[in-house]
Amino acid sequence: MSSLNSPAALSIVESSIPDTPRRRHNRTTRIKGRRAGFWVYAGLVVVLIGSVFPFYWSFLIGSGDSTTINDPDFSWLPGGNFIANATTVVTDPAVNFWPALWNSIYSSALIAAAVVVTSTLAGWAFAKLHFRGSKPLLVFVVATMAVPMQLGVVPLYILFADLGWTGQIGAIIIPAITSAFGVFWMTQYLRQSVPDELIEAARVDGASMIRTFWTIGVVAARPAAAMLGLFTFVTAWNNFFWPFIVLDRSDPTLPVALSLLQSNHFVDYSIVLAGVLLSTIPLLLLFVVAGKQLVSGIMQGAVKG
Amino acid sequence: MTTTQTRPPASATEPAAAPPAGRPVRVLGFRQNLSRWDLKLSPYLYISPFFIMFAVVGLFPIGYTAVISLMDWDLVRNSGEFIGFGQYVWILQNPQFWTALRNTFSIFLLSSVPQLIVAIFIAAMLDRNIRGKTFWRMSVLVPFVMAPVAVALIFSNMFGDVHGLVNGILTDIGLPAVPWHKDPFWSHVAIATMVNFRWTGYNTLILLAAMQAIPRDYYEAATVDGAGAFRQFTSITLPSLKATLIFVIITSTIGGLQIFDEPRMFDNTGEGGPAQQWLTITLFLYNIGWGEWNFGRAAALAWILFLIIILIGLINLAVTRTLVRDEGIRAPKARKKQKGVRA
Numbered sequence: 001m002s003s004l005n006s007p008a009a010l011s012i013v014e015s016s017i018p019d020t021p022r023r024r025h026n027r028t029t030r031i032k033g034r035r036a037g038f039w040v041y042a043g044l045v046v047v048l049i050g051s052v053f054p055f056y057w058s059f060l061i062g063s064g065d066s067t068t069i070n071d072p073d074f075s076w077l078p079g080g081n082f083i084a085n086a087t088t089v090v091t092d093p094a095v096n097f098w099p100a101l102w103n104s105i106y107s108s109a110l111i112a113a114a115v116v117v118t119s120t121l122a123g124w125a126f127a128k129l130h131f132r133g134s135k136p137l138l139v140f141v142v143a144t145m146a147v148p149m150q151l152g153v154v155p156l157y158i159l160f161a162d163l164g165w166t167g168q169i170g171a172i173i174i175p176a177i178t179s180a181f182g183v184f185w186m187t188q189y190l191r192q193s194v195p196d197e198l199i200e201a202a203r204v205d206g207a208s209m210i211r212t213f214w215t216i217g218v219v220a221a222r223p224a225a226a227m228l229g230l231f232t233f234v235t236a237w238n239n240f241f242w243p244f245i246v247l248d249r250s251d252p253t254l255p256v257a258l259s260l261l262q263s264n265h266f267v268d269y270s271i272v273l274a275g276v277l278l279s280t281i282p283l284l285l286l287f288v289v290a291g292k293q294l295v296s297g298i299m300q301g302a303v304k305g
Numbered sequence: 306m307t308t309t310q311t312r313p314p315a316s317a318t319e320p321a322a323a324p325p326a327g328r329p330v331r332v333l334g335f336r337q338n339l340s341r342w343d344l345k346l347s348p349y350l351y352i353s354p355f356f357i358m359f360a361v362v363g364l365f366p367i368g369y370t371a372v373i374s375l376m377d378w379d380l381v382r383n384s385g386e387f388i389g390f391g392q393y394v395w396i397l398q399n400p401q402f403w404t405a406l407r408n409t410f411s412i413f414l415l416s417s418v419p420q421l422i423v424a425i426f427i428a429a430m431l432d433r434n435i436r437g438k439t440f441w442r443m444s445v446l447v448p449f450v451m452a453p454v455a456v457a458l459i460f461s462n463m464f465g466d467v468h469g470l471v472n473g474i475l476t477d478i479g480l481p482a483v484p485w486h487k488d489p490f491w492s493h494v495a496i497a498t499m500v501n502f503r504w505t506g507y508n509t510l511i512l513l514a515a516m517q518a519i520p521r522d523y524y525e526a527a528t529v530d531g532a533g534a535f536r537q538f539t540s541i542t543l544p545s546l547k548a549t550l551i552f553v554i555i556t557s558t559i560g561g562l563q564i565f566d567e568p569r570m571f572d573n574t575g576e577g578g579p580a581q582q583w584l585t586i587t588l589f590l591y592n593i594g595w596g597e598w599n600f601g602r603a604a605a606l607a608w609i610l611f612l613i614i615i616l617i618g619l620i621n622l623a624v625t626r627t628l629v630r631d632e633g634i635r636a637p638k639a640r641k642k643q644k645g646v647r648a
Contacts, residue, residue, distance in 0.1 A: 036433035043430050048444045054459045054502065055447075057470065061462060118358075121351040131348035137356075144359055146618055148563050150587055151611045152366030154373055154594060154604045158383070159366075178358040208340070209347035238452035240566045241587070245595060255454040255566075262458060263573050269462050276455045283450040291443045291450075298446070298507065299514040 055277070055284075062086075062274035066267065085274035094264050095275070096250060100257035105282070107169050107253065108236040112229045114177035120225055122178075123186025124217040128199055129209075138187065144180045153245060160246060167248035176236060182228050185301065189224035190217065227297030230290055237283060254279040367611075374604035385601060392605035402606070404581045405589040406613075408493065412568070412585065413561035415497035420505050421553065425546070427505070428512040429538060442513070445506030456499050457570035464495040486572060489582040496583055499567045508553050515549035516542060555621045562614055563587050586610050 063082035090097040125131070126138050156175065157166070165171045194216060202212045240255040247256055258279055265271045287294070374392055376385030396402050431441055448456070463470040464485040472482040485495045519542065527537045565587040569575045576592060577584025584592075586606070594603030 036430075036435045040430050040433050040435060043427075044435070044441050044444075047427055047430075048441070050502075051444055051447045051506065054456070054463075055451075057463060058459050118354040122355050125348040125351035129348040129351070131345070134348070137352065141355065144363060146559060146614065147363060147367065148559070148607075148611060148614055150563060150590055150607045151370055152362060153590075154600050154607060155366040155369035156362060157594075158369075158373075158600070162383070175358075175362040178355045180355070180359075183352075183355055203344075206340075209343050213351070234450055238450075238454075240452065240454050240569075241591075244569075245591070255452045258452070258454050258458060259570060259575070262570060263575075272458055273462060276458050280451050280455055283452075284447075287443075287447065287450045291446065292439055294449075295439070295442045295446055295510060298510045299442075301511075 055280070058273040058277045061270055062277050064270050066270055081270065082274060082277075085271050086278050088271050089261065089275040089278055092261070092264065094249075095257050095261050096252060097257060097275070097278075100252045100254045101279075101282070103169050103251065104237055104254040107173050108233045110173050111176045111236040112233040114173075115179045115182045115232045116225045116229045118178045119182030119186045119228060120218065120221045121213070122183040123188075123190050124213050124221070126183065126187040127190035128194060128196065128217070138184075141180050141183050145184075149241060153242065157245060166246050167251060169247070169251070169253075171246045172239070172243045172253070175242070176239075179232065182232065185228055186221060186224060188301075190221055193224075194220045227293055227300075230286075230294055231297060233286075234283065234294070370604045370607050373600055374608050376601050378600040378604075380598055380600065388601075392601045393609070395602060396605050396609060401581055401584065401589060402586075402609075405577070405584045405586045408489065408568075408577075408581070408583055409562055409564065409585045411490070411493045412496050412500070412564060412583070413558070415493050416500035416504075417554070417557045417561055419497075420501045420508065420557075421550070423501070424505050424508040424512055424553075425543075427509045428516055429542065431509070431513050432516045442510065445509050447506070448503050449507050451503065453499070453503060453566035454570055456503050457496075457567045460495065460499045460502070461571050464498075486578065487582070489578075489580075492571065492578065492583040496564075496567045496571060500561070500564070504557070508557070511553060512546060512549060515546050519545045551621075551625050555618070555625070558617055558621060559614055562610070562617065565591065586613075 059082070060076070060078050062085055064079040065081050065085075089095060122141075126134055126141075152175075160166050160171050165174075198216055199212055202216060207215070238255065239253075240259075243253045244256050244259065247253065249256075249260060252260065258275060261275045262272055373385060375387060375389060377388050377391070378385040427445060431438070431445075435441060464472075466472065466482070466484060466486050469485065472485070476482055483491050485491050523541045523545075524537055527541060532540065564585050568577060568583045568585050568588050569591070571583055572578065575588075576596070577588050587610070590603050590606045590610070593599050593606060
């Protein structure tokens with residue numbers, strides 16, 4: 001469902017815009033034009049504060065105690081209880097923080113890896129190999145993005161309960177190993193980045209299809225695959241609806257663990273928000289390392305095609 | 306898309322047909338046969354994972370949901386008794402469904418409209434010639450990495466009825482406190498704020514990318530003609546963003562109608578409020594399916610939700626079609642004119 005908010009799908013709509021080749025030339029002229037004034041920076045600082053404030057707020061409350069929020073002389077400086085609150089979170093037997101963290105890490109990583117592999121293969125076929133029905137099949141792939149997750153949850157739950165998979169992390173990994181958005185994204189990227197002559201040359205030299213894919217496709221796909229992997233990882237990490245339905249409370253992922261934390265500690269928000277911050281730290285670290293790629297991935301997806 | 310349109314006939318046959326044509330005729334060996342099958346079957350093999358998975362976790366559940374929705378499902382026996390459209394009737398006659406439908410649309414409108422307006426303005430700021438581009442772009446995307454559940458917990462705290470931050474500030478400046486968890490409208494505002502916090506930056510970047518694709522000459526020409534910054538924004542920037550805006554609206558509609566995480570976490574019971582103030586369709590589906598364990602009704606509701614999404618999607622598509630067709634007619638005319646001038 002969140003895969004539907006795909007930047008790459010834009011290109012369906014945007015392919016009707018004819019001015020693509022002019023873009024590069026315009027980028028050089030824009031550097032001179034329209035230097036930003038004070039108000040632009042003032043506006044951006046307001047936006048920055050808006051983006052960061054909720055993180056600071058959760059640290060503020062999460063480092064206090066249960067009375068901080070009712071305190072009439074409320075201070076805007078953090079208290080000293082964050083470690084204590086965080087310890088309460090990770091040791092609460094009802095929340096299962098460490099298993100949740102591990103489950104989130106490995107399920108998101110496996111999902112991201114699987115999506116990258118299946119999407120690169122399918123994207124390669126759609127972009128560069130010619131076969132009967134490739135066009136309607138690609139349209140079909142894009143159309144599946146409109147099918148809501150909710151439509152499948154009841155039978156999937158029954159099916160997984162039959163197989164004895166409910167409560168297993170596999171139950172959230174298996175349905176997520178392919179992605180319509182991923183296939184579409186890789187198709188768009190590979191179509192532009194590999195010249196057809198290269199593939200024909202490889203074929204004439206007698207390379208098998210899989211070898212052509214491996215030596216040309218995979219190499220060319222790397223940058224887009226990295227972005228897709230990153231995007232899929234974040235989406236899988238934050239996913240809540242299906243994990244909440246199918247996983248046991250004793251073996252959750254982080255978002256499910258957070259919901260348990262809320263129902264156990266709703267009287268003491270300092271612990272809940274310490275847990276929120278704790279569960280967000282891994283993705284914040286990832287963002288520090290790879291946020292730039294995430295930004296350019298979203299922006300590239302928006303104009304490609 | 307255009308590359309395949311022009312190329313396929315040539316390159317599809319060339320590699321397979323070329324070797325026999327050049328060399329003396331001989332019987333195709335095992336290798337050639339293998340190679341031909343390789344060429345023919347590989348594409349299907351490569352796309353098969355997606356289609357197999359879609360059949361199992363997409364197509365089958367859709368059909369099966371339809372079957373279950375016509376049944377009174379028994380969880381113990383794990384089978385159902387066919388009862389026709391009774392479950393649909395039950396849903397449509399349940400006032401909670403209509404409340405949930407109203408809430409879903411209300412939250413959707415409160416989140417998408419302000420979000421788009423703000424995103425356009427932030428994108429316009431980022432589109433200026435600013436220092437530290439990457440830094441500012443990253444700063445708008447930070448909220449996106451936070452899980453909706455986490456965002457919901459933070460904002461539920463800030464929008465607390467008694468000791469919340471927002472009400473604290475409101476009372477400090479002399480305004481009355483807002484009943485965020487009692488009044489339906491204000492609970493929708495609070496939930497929409499969570500959605501906006503997480504998605505505004507994401508849509509900003511998409512719009513920014515579209516803005517950067519606008520040829521700068523347009524602005525130069527407009528400046529020469531004496532158009533001010535605001536006029537340039539309304540007459541050049543906004544019309545050029547039409548296609549992108551349509552895309553963003555379509556995706557946020559489909560996502561918005563499925564909203565679950567935020568309303569679920571808005572209070573500690575997760576049932577949509579004591580008087581269903583913020584009960585949404587998906588939350589209602591969860592409560593029926595995994596609260597009351599009535600899968601027949603949950604399946605019927607899932608289909609109703611799907612039909613609503615399709616309906617809204619078709620409306621979107623109709624609007625998009627007419628808008629795009631407008632552009633399509635305009636473009637060739639302009640080209641014809643140019644040709645005429647040259648001739």
